[in-house]
Amino acid sequence: MAERWTAKGAATRSRIIDAAAALIYERGLASVGINDVREATSTSHGQVFHYFPGGRAEILRAVVERQARQALDDQRPELDALDSRESWQAWRSRLLAVHSARGAAGGCPLGSLAAQMAESDPEAARLIDAGFDVWAAHFERGLEAMRANGDLEPATDVPALARAILALVQGGFVLMQASRSIERLSQALDAVLLLVRENATDDQG
Amino acid sequence: MAERWTAKGAATRSRIIDAAAALIYERGLASVGINDVREATSTSHGQVFHYFPGGRAEILRAVVERQARQALDDQRPELDALDSRESWQAWRSRLLAVHSARGAAGGCPLGSLAAQMAESDPEAARLIDAGFDVWAAHFERGLEAMRANGDLEPATDVPALARAILALVQGGFVLMQASRSIERLSQALDAVLLLVRENATDDQG
DNA sequence: AAAAGTTTGGATAGATCTCTCCAGAACCAT
DNA sequence: ATGGTTCTGGAGAGATCTATCCAAACTTTT
Numbered sequence: 001m002a003e004r005w006t007a008k009g010a011a012t013r014s015r016i017i018d019a020a021a022a023l024i025y026e027r028g029l030a031s032v033g034i035n036d037v038r039e040a041t042s043t044s045h046g047q048v049f050h051y052f053p054g055g056r057a058e059i060l061r062a063v064v065e066r067q068a069r070q071a072l073d074d075q076r077p078e079l080d081a082l083d084s085r086e087s088w089q090a091w092r093s094r095l096l097a098v099h100s101a102r103g104a105a106g107g108c109p110l111g112s113l114a115a116q117m118a119e120s121d122p123e124a125a126r127l128i129d130a131g132f133d134v135w136a137a138h139f140e141r142g143l144e145a146m147r148a149n150g151d152l153e154p155a156t157d158v159p160a161l162a163r164a165i166l167a168l169v170q171g172g173f174v175l176m177q178a179s180r181s182i183e184r185l186s187q188a189l190d191a192v193l194l195l196v197r198e199n200a201t202d203d204q205g
Numbered sequence: 206m207a208e209r210w211t212a213k214g215a216a217t218r219s220r221i222i223d224a225a226a227a228l229i230y231e232r233g234l235a236s237v238g239i240n241d242v243r244e245a246t247s248t249s250h251g252q253v254f255h256y257f258p259g260g261r262a263e264i265l266r267a268v269v270e271r272q273a274r275q276a277l278d279d280q281r282p283e284l285d286a287l288d289s290r291e292s293w294q295a296w297r298s299r300l301l302a303v304h305s306a307r308g309a310a311g312g313c314p315l316g317s318l319a320a321q322m323a324e325s326d327p328e329a330a331r332l333i334d335a336g337f338d339v340w341a342a343h344f345e346r347g348l349e350a351m352r353a354n355g356d357l358e359p360a361t362d363v364p365a366l367a368r369a370i371l372a373l374v375q376g377g378f379v380l381m382q383a384s385r386s387i388e389r390l391s392q393a394l395d396a397v398l399l400l401v402r403e404n405a406t407d408d409q410g
Numbered sequence: 411a412a413a414a415g416t417t418t419g420g421a422t423a424g425a426t427c428t429c430t431c432c433a434g435a436a437c438c439a440t
Numbered sequence: 441a442t443g444g445t446t447c448t449g450g451a452g453a454g455a456t457c458t459a460t461c462c463a464a465a466c467t468t469t470t
Contacts, residue, residue, distance in 0.1 A: 006437075009447065028324040030235035033427060044449040045429085051447095055429065107320055114383045115317040119233040119310065129383040163380070163389065164396035170379040171372030171393075178319045178334040184368065188376075191369035195396070198403055211467075214417065238457060249419040250459090256417095260459065 005051070013051040015041045021063045021070070025106045029060070029116040057121060064113055064124050068131030071110040072138070074098045082142025084151060088196050092189040095169075100182045107177030110135075111170045136162045146200070156199045168192050210256070218256040220246045226268045226275070230311045234265070234321040262326060269318055269329050273336030276315040277343070279303045287347025289356060293401050297394040300374075305387045312382035315340075316375045341367045351405070361404045373397050 005013060019040040023032045034048055034056055052058040072079060078091035106112060110131050117124040139162035146152040172188025210218060224245040228237045239253055239261055257263040277284060283296035311317060315336050322329040344367035351357040377393025 006446065008437080012447080026324065028321065030321065031325045034429085035427075044447095045451090046431090046449060047447070049429065056427090106324065111379050112320040114379050115312055115320040116233065116235070118312070118382045118385075119231065120236050125383055125385070132380060132383060160392055160395065163392045164373065164399075167373050167376030167380055167389070167393040167396065168369065169376065171374065171376030174316050174319050174375040174379065175337060175368070175372055177323045178330055178337060180323075180330070184372070187365055187368045188372040190365065191372065191400070194369075195400075211416065213467085217417080239459090240457070249417095250421090251419060251461090252417070254459065261457090 009051070012041075012043060012047060016043065016048060016051060016059065017062045017066050020059050021066050021109075024063060025067075025109060025112070029113070034059075057124075060117065060121065061124055061127060064110075064117070064127045064131070067109040067113060068127070068134070071108060071131065072135060074109065075138075079138050079142075081145075082139065083145035083149065085146075085193075085196060085200060087142070088193055092193060095189065096182060096186055099176065099185060104176050104180050104182040104185070108170060108173035111173050112177065132166060136166050139165050143196075143199075151200055151202070153199050153201055161195065161199060165192050165195060168195070214256065217246075217248060217252060221248065221253060221256060221264065222267045222271050225264050226271050226314075229268060230272075230314060230317070234318070239264075262329075265322065265326065266329055266332060269315075269322070269332045269336070272314040272318060273332070273339070276313060276336065277340060279314065280343075284343050284347075286350075287344065288350035288354065290351075290398075290401060290405060292347070293398055297398060300394065301387060301391055304381065304390060309381050309385050309387040309390070313375060313378035316378050317382065337371060341371045344370050348401075348404075356405055356407070358404050358406055366400065366404060370397050370400060373400070 016037060020032065020037045023036055023040060034045075037043075037059070038045060038048055048059075049055065052062070054061075075091060075095055078087060078094050082088055082091055110128060113124070114128050118128065119125075136159075140158050143152060143156070143158045143161060147154065147156065147158065152158075168188045168191050172185040175184035175188070176182065221242060225237065225242045228241055228245060239250075242264070243250060243253055253264075254260065257267070259266075280296060280300055283292055283299055287293055287296055315333060318329070319333050323333065324330075341364075345363050348357060348361070348363045348366060352359065352361065352363065357363075373393045373396050377390040380389035380393070381387060
C-alpha cells in the first residue's frame, strides 16, 4: 500500500504533508485549508486529491503521524538514553533549546493536535493517543534502565511515573502556547527533573 | 459597557455564549459555526451580530472568559481551600467525578482552547493565559495556607510548585482527551498529590 | 399614548472551502 | 517505440459560512 506511488509521487505526497504540518503548527488547524497547502507546495488541486483520496481528513491524519514522529525527533538523541539523572538534564536542555528557537509558539507538535482534532475525528484521536503511548514508552525505558543501574528506587511505579512525566511535559506545552513564554515549559521540565530525582536512590539533591 | 443591553438582551447574549461554549466543548472549535449556535439557541442571525458586533471572533473570546470561569467552578468549593493534604485529595476526587460524568471527553474547558485559538487569535491567547494565572493563584493560595499552618516545607518555591501542579493538570487533560480515558487524568492528579506530599513537612506518606 | 430605543427575524451578498471531473504531460516497462 | 500507468493542472459544481442590511415587533421612557 505504501508502494502505490512512484518515488516522484511519494516525494510530492511528503511535501504536502510537511507543508500542511508546518502551516497547522504555525496558524492552527482551523486556519489551514487545502488551498493554503496547495499554494505552499506549488502543487495543483488535482494532485492533492490524487494522493489523499480521503480529502482533508486523510491529510490531517497523515499530519498527526508526521508530528508524532516530529515530537519524538525533537528530543533526540537524548530521548533514547534517559538512563541517568544527567541524561534527563540533557534532555531537558535540548527540548528547551528547540522550542526556544521556535519562539515558544505552537505548543507540542503532537499534543496541540489533541484539542484540535480529538472531538471531531475519533481516528485522529486514536493516532494521537498511539503517539503518546510511544512517547511514554521511551520514558519508561529510560527509567527502567536507571532502575537496572540501581539509580532508581526499586519500588518505583515506572509506568505511572512515565505518564506523570508525559503529563507534565504536555501541560508545560499548553501553558507555553498560551503565554508564548518558554519559562512555562522550563518550569514544567524542572518539575520533571524533581520527580525523577525524588524517585532516585542516591538522594543527594 | 456591560449596561449596553436590557435584562432580556443580556439573557439572550448569555444564552448564545453558553451554547457556543457547549458546542465547542463537544465538537471542537472548528466544527462550530455561527449557524450552529443560532440553531441551538433559537435565535436569529440578526441577534447574534447585534450582541456580538465583532462577529465570530468576539463570540469566541466571550467563550474563553466563560470557560475560564467554568474550569474553576468545576473545582469548587475545594479549589478555594486547598490548605491541607486532605483538601487536595478532596479536590482531586471532585475533578475526577466531574470529568468522569462528562465521559472523559473534551479535555479542560479552558486548556483545550489554547491549542485551538492561541495561534490564530493573540487576544484569545491572552485571555486564556490570564485564566491560567487566576487558576495558578488559587493553587498558590492553598499552598501558602499550608505553609502558614506549618504543613509545608518553609523553603518551598510556592509559585513554581503551583505552576508545576497546573501543568500536571493540563497535561492530564490532554492525555485524557486523546484517550477518552479518565485514567490518564487520574494518574496526573495522583502525581499532583505526590508533589504536594513531598513538599509537606510531616512526611508520613 | 407617543416617542425613542432595543430586540428580533430573515433575506441576501460575497467570500471561501471541499471535492469531482477531465484531459494533457511525464514516466516506466516491455 | 508503444502501451499502460502515474503524475500534474485547472475548471467548476455545490455546499457552507461570515457578515451586512433592513424592517417589524417589542419595551421602556416620557
